[in-house]
Amino acid sequence: MGDFFDVDDARSRLTEQIAFYDETILTPGDAGAQGELRRVEEYFAGQTLSGDVLEIACGTGFWTGRLLDRATTLTAVDASARRLRLCADRLGGDPRLELVHADVFDWTPDSTYDAIFLGFWLSHVPGRLLGEFLGRLRKWLRAGGVVHLVDHKAGATGETVLGGEMVRRIGDSGRSYRVVKAQYDRAGLEQRIHRLGWSAVLRETPEHFLFGSLTDGAGAPAGDPVREADV
Numbered sequence: 001m002g003d004f005f006d007v008d009d010a011r012s013r014l015t016e017q018i019a020f021y022d023e024t025i026l027t028p029g030d031a032g033a034q035g036e037l038r039r040v041e042e043y044f045a046g047q048t049l050s051g052d053v054l055e056i057a058c059g060t061g062f063w064t065g066r067l068l069d070r071a072t073t074l075t076a077v078d079a080s081a082r083r084l085r086l087c088a089d090r091l092g093g094d095p096r097l098e099l100v101h102a103d104v105f106d107w108t109p110d111s112t113y114d115a116i117f118l119g120f121w122l123s124h125v126p127g128r129l130l131g132e133f134l135g136r137l138r139k140w141l142r143a144g145g146v147v148h149l150v151d152h153k154a155g156a157t158g159e160t161v162l163g164g165e166m167v168r169r170i171g172d173s174g175r176s177y178r179v180v181k182a183q184y185d186r187a188g189l190e191q192r193i194h195r196l197g198w199s200a201v202l203r204e205t206p207e208h209f210l211f212g213s214l215t216d217g218a219g220a221p222a223g224d225p226v227r228e229a230d231v
């Protein structure tokens with residue numbers, strides 16, 4: 001049994017995670033895996049990312065700029081005001097981009113989307129909340145819509161998992177934080193996603209990343225999120 005025995009506890013851990021990311025600025029390009037990252041970008045270049053797109057946990061905008069090249073409109077949400085300011089410095093001023101400061105677990109969009117992008121985000125969703133989270137995305141997607149994701153493979157960040165999916169990270173101030181970092185291998189994540197009612201084809205690079213696309217596979221009905229206990 002992991003640390004996320006109860007959902008309220010999971011949410012309080014998410015608060016600590018938000019504080020870490022507000023204080024500490026890293027981007028995927030810092031990971032020392034540029035070659036593998038290029039393979040991921042090539043994959044997304046071949047995917048449908050047009051129309052109205054939602055990006056969850058956009059951070060400083062590493063993916064945001066790439067998405068904006070192709071989207072008609074882009075709504076990008078993040079819980080860190082500091083990261084959003086950096087994102088706005090890079091990309092603000094484009095009338096097609098809406099930056100939203102919100103905790104995605106407490107936020108509901110007032111629109112639906114053709115595509116939703118999760119860049120290094122799903123591993124920060126406690127496993128116990130994964131079904132609920134994907135159930136919410138299902139409601140935010142238009143018919144035929146697609147969720148695209150890229151994340152770290154299990155072990156790729158070299159961090160010691162403390163238990164209950166938590167890793168300890170040191171923020172830029174030197175303060176220690178516990179951050180959710182679920183460790184997924186490609187087949188395991190694909191299987192869990194399938195059991196939550198989605199179709200998914202995931203790929204992986206040799207060392208660092210897993211990535212791919214999900215469509216609603218008519219499994220669990222909308223409005224009836226599947227909890228971890230059901231998976």
Ligand SMILES: C[S@@+](CC[C@H](N)C(=O)[O-])C[C@H]1O[C@@H](n2cnc3c(N)ncnc32)[C@H](O)[C@@H]1O
Nearest residue numbers: 021028057058059062078079080103104119120
């Ligand atoms: C690993 S970073 C990924 C950032 C960006 N997608 C990228 O690939 O560079 C995780 C992001 O999630 C954001 N975040 C953490 N908790 C969040 C929450 N509850 N709601 C929205 N964003 C959150 C952090 O502020 C951070 O920008």
